[in-house]
Amino acid sequence: MTIELWETDDPADARFALGASGLLGAFNRAGVLTAADVHVAARTADLVGELSEEVRLAVALAVRAARHGSVCVDLASLAADGESGADLPWPDVAQWQDAVAASAVAAQSVVRVDEGLLYLDRYWREETQVRDDLVARLAADPPPVADPARLHESAERLFPGEGYAEQRTAALAAATQATTVLTGGPGTGKTTTVAGVLALLTEQALAAGDRPLRIALTAPTGKAAARLQEAVVEAQRADRFDDDDRARLTGLTAATLHRLLGWRPGSRTRFKHHRGNRLPHDVIVVDETSMVSLTMMARLLEAVRPETRLILVGDPDQLASVEAGAVLADLVGGLRERAPETVAELVTTRRFHGTIDRLAQALRAADADEVVDLLRAGAADVELVDPGDAAAMAALRADLTGHAVGVRAAALGGDPAAALAAAEQHRLLCAHREGPWGAAHWNRQVERWLAEETGAPVGATWGHEWYAGRPILVTSNDYGLGLFNGDTGVVVQSGVDPTELRAVIASGEPLTFAPSRLGDIETLHAMTVHKSQGSQARTVTVLLPPVDSPLLTRELFYTAATRAQERLRVVGTEDAVRAAVATTARRATGLRRRLLG
Numbered sequence: 001m002t003i004e005l006w007e008t009d010d011p012a013d014a015r016f017a018l019g020a021s022g023l024l025g026a027f028n029r030a031g032v033l034t035a036a037d038v039h040v041a042a043r044t045a046d047l048v049g050e051l052s053e054e055v056r057l058a059v060a061l062a063v064r065a066a067r068h069g070s071v072c073v074d075l076a077s078l079a080a081d082g083e084s085g086a087d088l089p090w091p092d093v094a095q096w097q098d099a100v101a102a103s104a105v106a107a108q109s110v111v112r113v114d115e116g117l118l119y120l121d122r123y124w125r126e127e128t129q130v131r132d133d134l135v136a137r138l139a140a141d142p143p144p145v146a147d148p149a150r151l152h153e154s155a156e157r158l159f160p161g162e163g164y165a166e167q168r169t170a171a172l173a174a175a176t177q178a179t180t181v182l183t184g185g186p187g188t189g190k191t192t193t194v195a196g197v198l199a200l201l202t203e204q205a206l207a208a209g210d211r212p213l214r215i216a217l218t219a220p221t222g223k224a225a226a227r228l229q230e231a232v233v234e235a236q237r238a239d240r241f242d243d244d245d246r247a248r249l250t251g252l253t254a255a256t257l258h259r260l261l262g263w264r265p266g267s268r269t270r271f272k273h274h275r276g277n278r279l280p281h282d283v284i285v286v287d288e289t290s291m292v293s294l295t296m297m298a299r300l301l302e303a304v305r306p307e308t309r310l311i312l313v314g315d316p317d318q319l320a321s322v323e324a325g326a327v328l329a330d331l332v333g334g335l336r337e338r339a340p341e342t343v344a345e346l347v348t349t350r351r352f353h354g355t356i357d358r359l360a361q362a363l364r365a366a367d368a369d370e371v372v373d374l375l376r377a378g379a380a381d382v383e384l385v386d387p388g389d390a391a392a393m394a395a396l397r398a399d400l401t402g403h404a405v406g407v408r409a410a411a412l413g414g415d416p417a418a419a420l421a422a423a424e425q426h427r428l429l430c431a432h433r434e435g436p437w438g439a440a441h442w443n444r445q446v447e448r449w450l451a452e453e454t455g456a457p458v459g460a461t462w463g464h465e466w467y468a469g470r471p472i473l474v475t476s477n478d479y480g481l482g483l484f485n486g487d488t489g490v491v492v493q494s495g496v497d498p499t500e501l502r503a504v505i506a507s508g509e510p511l512t513f514a515p516s517r518l519g520d521i522e523t524l525h526a527m528t529v530h531k532s533q534g535s536q537a538r539t540v541t542v543l544l545p546p547v548d549s550p551l552l553t554r555e556l557f558y559t560a561a562t563r564a565q566e567r568l569r570v571v572g573t574e575d576a577v578r579a580a581v582a583t584t585a586r587r588a589t590g591l592r593r594r595l596l597g
């Protein structure tokens with residue numbers, strides 16, 4: 001294992017810290033630390049009069065770790081990894097750890113050392129709080145069940161027979177305890193279980209003669225929240241639910257976690273609801289929990305009342321949040337040992353019966369030979385394209401261009417629903433944002449092909465950023481407009497004049513805006529795998545980066561592959577496929593271990 005470095009041929013690269021000398025300078029020039037890591041560490045150390053170079057290096061490595069999604073840094077293993085890969089002046093580990101523990105930065109709580117792991121104070125406090133809140137929830141009495149006989153009877157009705165046994169057990173667990181982590185891959189029946197649990201709980205509230213249950217459905221992104229809401233409503237249409245169940249559950253709406261907690265202007269990490277002003281709900285269901293960062297989990301747990309039933313739903317094999325932490329995987333790992341009854345795992349796939357499902361299972365099992373065999377099997381729903389195969393790449397180009405042309409034709413027709421449907425057919429997913437395998441490059445590429453094919457000068461290279469048929473992705477929440485990070489849409493021509501353009505965003509009822517009203521928007525001919533989390537498309541093309549990419553991991557491949565509902569095309573060499581399967585995204589966190597203690 002080698003330490004991940006940034007590389008550049010440009011001596012003026014902004015990541016070089018001007019004037020950095022000594023250890024910080026050496027680690028910056030080697031590409032371990034960026035200028036930002038160095039400056040943050042130097043400033044913080046200056047504030048408390050910390051002069052030791054070794055300690056300043058440790059602080060900078062903790063800052064760097066957070067940038068890479070880790071909550072803390074294990075100096076010993078980092079130095080051991082680094083020594084095998086880069087010729088760097090690593091301090092003697094034992095002495096270094098002692099120096100950090102005895103330092104002014106530790107004494108002033110700028111950093112914390114816990115079981116050999118070094119944390120920036122903020123993350124240590126958040127991790128401690130998540131652990132303490134969870135442990136307190138586990139220790140408290142379970143919420144009361146008004147009519148246990150009725151609960152079991154209704155569970156048999158809503159989850160009948162052997163086919164629903166796994167979900168029935170999970171639902172009864174979630175209905176009878178305060179905290180449940182419901183995990184499973186795509187299509188394993190998580191939403192069906194959630195819909196059933198809500199029916200069970202609303203019925204129990206009625207049996208107890210209580211006021212109607214207050215239920216919150218939530219997810220980290222607007223797109224995921226909207227999907228949860230639709231899926232729960234859809235699940236209740238099944239015959240197993242009777243009219244009374246449906247009547248008690250009418251009007252359920254889902255909101256993003258930010259909105260549920262009460263977003264406050266000017267702060268991304270502080271909310272209206274907190275320990276002193278808790279959320280009023282009796283049941284809170286969080287979907288796509290793998291995307292929840294440590295910070296958001298801390299904010300959520302402090303705002304949840306002890307007696308509220310909390311159901312955390314997600315797939316721990318997916319990529320973790322863009323921000324620091326790997327909370328869902330840590331919760332599953334830690335709680336499985338500490339309180340196994342709180343982890344309900346669904347393992348039987350209900351939706352796919354094809355190669356995509358088998359591929360997802362092989363990826364979870366890290367079985368590289370099976371993954372390669374499935375990709376090469378010539379199945380109708382899964383295909384592997386070798387980037388060195390000119391004919392196959394030409395076919396890929398024709399396909400991507402054909403899709404873009406189809407979206408443009410629908411958008412020129414001025415029918416928002418048709419344009420949206422065309423745009424939602426296919427997703428091109430990239431590991432990186434920048435570079436030859438990045439989303440930015442492929443967005444430009446598809447726009448160029450579209451322009452060539454149609455003769456219309458569209459796209460950023462022509463200076464026509466807004467054009468009919470431009471698929472778009474919303475990249476931040478805009479509560480005023482009702483737009484959420486992750487929302488997707490397309491630009492349509494709304495009149496005879498080609499300059500009359502409207503942006504249509506997919507929602508229950510499509511939302512229409514003048515393009516000038518939209519702020520944070522990206523073109524969506526291609527998107528990063530990270531941003532695709534929480535959404536699916538019928539056909540998905542995944543561009544695997546080359547073998548040496550630090551982003552090439554099993555979690556990335558699994559997340560990308562499971563976005564596909566009907567067809568999956570993977571563009572990459574066999575070596576890249578094998579490297580992805582063999583590499584897991586390593587994030588340093590202490591939560592799993594601390595949950596055991």
Ligand SMILES: Nc1ncnc2c1ncn2[C@@H]1O[C@H](COP(=O)(O)OP(=O)(O)OP(=O)(O)O)[C@@H](O)[C@H]1O
Nearest residue numbers: 163164184185186187188189190191192193350351
């Ligand atoms: N026990 C079951 N037997 C047969 N079909 C089921 C069962 N449970 C769920 N299904 C069906 O399987 C499909 C997937 O279920 P569901 O949407 O609940 O899964 P999910 O895990 O939430 O999926 P995803 O996370 O991919 O959205 C649905 O069409 C649902 O009706």
